[in-house]
Each structure stands twice: as structure tokens, then as C-alpha cells.
Amino acid sequence: MISLALIALSAVGVGACVSSAAYTSKIEAANPEAEGRMLTVNGHGVNVLTAGNSGPPILMIHGASANAREFTWTLAPRLSADHRIFMADRPGHGYSERFDGAEHLGEQAAQMAGVLDQLAPGEKAVIVGHSFGGGVALRLALDRPDLVKGLVLIAPVTHDWGGGGQAWYNGISAAPLVGPVFTQLVPTVGPAQVKAGIEGVFNPAPVPEGYFEKSAIGLLFRPPNFRANAQDVQALREELGAQSPRYPELKVPIVVFSGSQDTVIKPNLHVGKLKKQVPVDLVILPDEGHMPHHAHGADVADAIRRLAINDKSR
Known part of the structure; x- marks a missing residue:
């Protein structure tokens, strides 16, 4: 009986691996790595999408369950005529390499800093961070103030919120033993279930047409990406709890x-x-949810532009 159960479980696991491999191949063909530029930062690959050829530099950092393509059709087109824009995949997201300890905000900020060191050496940039990316942007400003002219934070996570708000599957996906097995099943169910989740993220604003495809949300459901995202989210409260007492050190416009x-x-x-x-x-937007850079992209771009041309800091 035990042997039969193990054989059945093994068969399910093999089937899931085959299915996830097919999904990964399909979604990566639709959103190829070649669209970005791979940099080596601290020994690990960081994928960077770019826009614009001249002007002050801007670094954009995406949130959880996302990747750098979030900005390619929202904010970048509004700024590319007179700015250099760098949109980086965080470690384990999009096509950036995951590594041990990458769930720590300091490690993620170091990878973002390396992007600026290579692509805008000796310059200060405006750092844009959405949601989880807001926490990384703040850490970058704390650890490398020499790189930061100002911060534009969009619905940012900044502090330990005291618990709750965690999806059950993140705990399983991040677990050392069961996580790698569980995430093999994600491609078979995740994409079909994501519609309601996307609507909740935008609510009460409508979901823009083609959002799933344009932002390449499908990349999230590759097993290693899903696991990396879960590890990030599981570690976030403790990371923010340790980071937030340092915020009075910040001396840049926010x-x-x-x-x-x-x-x-x-x-x-x-x-x-x-x-x-x-x-x-603080710009409070009525009738807006967690994604204000879509419906209010012009306002966000104007704020970025103002900080980029401002040579004065507080």
C-alpha cells in the first residue's frame, strides 16, 4: 500500500515537472530574456530593461508578484524622451538570478545599487519603487545615499504591519522541503486563478486592458520565480522591522x-x-487602489521629472 502510494505520488511529481517545464518554455518564448540587458552585480546576474538615451537617470524597482516589465508601458514611455530609465528585475524575478540570502532587503538594494554603478557611474538617480519595491528603494537610499537624488514611492511597504495579509500558498512555497515540490504545481492552476487577484489589486480602479500580457505576469508562475516571491514576502515583515528605525537618516526628497x-x-x-x-x-489619490501608476501615470511621471531636475536636497 505504501509502495503504491509512493509510486502514485512520484507519478504526479513527474507529471507536474513536465507540465511546469512546458509552461516555462511557452511563457519565456512570449517574454524573452533578450529584451533586457544582463549585468553581473556582486557575482549574480541582474536583468535590466532600459528606455531613453539621454538625460538624468531613473531606476525603477517593481513590487511583489511582478517584474521590470511593469514599467515598460506605464511610466517609461512618459519619461524616455528626456531621461535614461533603468527597470531592473529584483533577484529571482523576471530574469534576474536568485541567490542565497536574496530575501534580505539589503541584498536586493545592493543589486539595484550595482545597476546604477555600472549604467550611471558617478551620478545620482531618482529611485522609483512600487509596493515591495518601495522597501527596496528606501534601503538603497539608506545604504547608498551617494546614488540617490530622490525617491518616488508608489503604494510602498515601509514598516512591519503587525501580521496578517499573507496568502497561505506563500508559506508552503517558501518552505525548505515541500516548497520546491509544491511550486511545480503552480503553472497548472496559478494563471487561471490570477484574474480575481489582479482585480483586487487594482480595485476600485479598473484593470487596464491587456495588463496580464503587457506586464508579463505569467513569468511569476515559473516554479523558481514563484518560490523566490514567496520567500521575499515571508521575510518582509522582519526585514522592515529592522530597517524602519533607520528612516530618520534619509536626507533626500521623498x-x-x-x-x-x-x-x-x-x-x-x-x-x-x-x-x-x-x-x-504625500499624494493621496481618491478612488484608487494599489496600482496608482496606471491611472495616475502622468502625475507620477511629473513627480519623477521634478526630482530628476532638482539639484537641491533637504
Whole structure:
């Protein structure tokens, strides 16, 4: 009986691996690595999408469950005429390499810093961070202030929020033993279930037409990517708890865009706390959720542009 169960379980595992490999091949063909530029930073590959050929540099850092393509059709076209834009995949996302310890915000910030060291040496950039990327952007400004002219944070996570808000599958996916097995099943169910999740992220704003394809959300459901995302999210509270006492060190202008009806995070537990530690230019958007850079892309781009041409810091 035990032998039969093990054989059946093995068969399911093999089938899942075959299915996930087929999915990975298909989604990567639709969103090829060749669209980016691979840099070696601290011994690990970082995939960077670029736009614009001249002007002040801008580094954009995506959130959880996403990749650098999030910005290629939202903010980059609004700024590429007079700025150099670098959109980097965080470690384990898109096509950037994952490595041990990559769930730590300091490690992710170091990879982003390396992008600027190579592509804009000796210059300061405006750092744009969405959601999880906001936490990385803040850490970059703390650890490498020599690289940062200002921060534009979009629905950022900034502090330990005290628990809750974790999807059950992240705990399983991040687990050392069962995680690699469980994530092999993700390509068979994840893409079909993602529609309701996307609507919740945008709510009450509508989901832009073609969002799933344009932002290459399908890359998330490759097993290693899904596991990396889960590890990031599982570690985030503790990471922010350790990082947030340092925020008074920040000496650069900070603009935050926050949706008044964001249900993914509670803004009062994040930007509300950040405002008590450091001056923030807070833009509250009514009838907006967790993705304000879509419907309010022009306003976000204007804020980025203002910081990019401003030579004065606080």
C-alpha cells in the first residue's frame, strides 16, 4: 500500500515537472530574456530593461508578484524622451538570478545599487519603487545615499504591519522541503486563478486592458520565480522591522503616491508611520487602489521629472 502510494505520488511529481517545464518554455518564448540587458552585480546576474538615451537617470524597482516589465508601458514611455530609465528585475524575478540570502532587503538594494554603478557611474538617480519595491528603494537610499537624488514611492511597504495579509500558498512555497515540490504545481492552476487577484489589486480602479500580457505576469508562475516571491514576502515583515528605525537618516526628497482605497496594504501602517519619521510629500489619490501608476501615470511621471531636475536636497 505504501509502495503504491509512493509510486502514485512520484507519478504526479513527474507529471507536474513536465507540465511546469512546458509552461516555462511557452511563457519565456512570449517574454524573452533578450529584451533586457544582463549585468553581473556582486557575482549574480541582474536583468535590466532600459528606455531613453539621454538625460538624468531613473531606476525603477517593481513590487511583489511582478517584474521590470511593469514599467515598460506605464511610466517609461512618459519619461524616455528626456531621461535614461533603468527597470531592473529584483533577484529571482523576471530574469534576474536568485541567490542565497536574496530575501534580505539589503541584498536586493545592493543589486539595484550595482545597476546604477555600472549604467550611471558617478551620478545620482531618482529611485522609483512600487509596493515591495518601495522597501527596496528606501534601503538603497539608506545604504547608498551617494546614488540617490530622490525617491518616488508608489503604494510602498515601509514598516512591519503587525501580521496578517499573507496568502497561505506563500508559506508552503517558501518552505525548505515541500516548497520546491509544491511550486511545480503552480503553472497548472496559478494563471487561471490570477484574474480575481489582479482585480483586487487594482480595485476600485479598473484593470487596464491587456495588463496580464503587457506586464508579463505569467513569468511569476515559473516554479523558481514563484518560490523566490514567496520567500521575499515571508521575510518582509522582519526585514522592515529592522530597517524602519533607520528612516530618520534619509536626507533626500521623498514623494509618495497612496491610493485611499488600497486593500493590499494599509497605508496608515506604512506611509502613515514613515511621515512621522521623515518629511514626505504625500499624494493621496481618491478612488484608487494599489496600482496608482496606471491611472495616475502622468502625475507620477511629473513627480519623477521634478526630482530628476532638482539639484537641491533637504
